[in-house]
Amino acid sequence: MINMNKKTLILLSLLASVSICNVSTRVDLMYDYLNFGMNARVQALGNTGMISAEGAEAVYYNPALLYANKNASPILISYNPMYFDRNYFYGFYQFDIKNRNTKIGLGYIGDMISDIEYRSTRTDTPTNTSISHSGIILSLARIINSKTFFGFSMNLLSDNYSTLTNGLGNYQTAYSFGYYLQATSKIGLAATYKYFADYGHIIALGAKIPLSTDIVFYPVGSYCLNYGDGILSFKFGVEYLYSNMISLQCGLDGENISSGITIYQKNMNFGYALIINPVGIRHNFSIEF
16 A cells, blocks of 8 residues: 555656647547547546446447446446537446346437537538437447456447538448456456448557556557548546545546546446536536446
């Protein structure tokens, strides 16, 4: 056990180091809502959900974690109010298939932007419009052996542009594969591959590294290949397990600096995250039960 001063120094040093080496990415407007944390804890950990997800949010981030985290909460509801009259809603549910070493996950993700000027790539004409995005996810997780887990998910995504004169819509499909390995009794490794039909490929690698009995470090590196343009990015999160009832998080994801708190109750968990970037400040609230 290390003392509190050293714990604080570790947290500050990690955040300082990642702020120097981080490479940020910017995804097309249609996929923005997939870049924000599906729950408060993951968002506070720098959106490192492909390795740090502990609950039903793994349906989207890394379906292999649905089985790797056997005590995961089956239901998650998350709300993320944003600037520019933009609001995000997420809901996930997971359940076991008895005697099949398999878990099934279902998810809904969506947002709504109201009364903004949007220049359509289809008409190149600026109009006042409202934009909504939504997605339905079906995931399957399976145990390979006591230390190895695999998952697959299929997403149906849509974007709709509603103006005073017309409404435009577009539907996309996305697929993802997830892998998790309990490399040692404490260290976990994860890999994911995501394919968006009209966007590209994203490969990510992450690790769960305990720095002490109550501090865990989550580094994630990803490579996005957008039909010829490759983008490398890094995300980092640090979690301090203050007690059995409270954990504190901080993270860095591109230009987003985040922090948060999770309160654990017997049958329900509450999470809050604060995210700061050059555009403004946003919040994430979530509940698991």
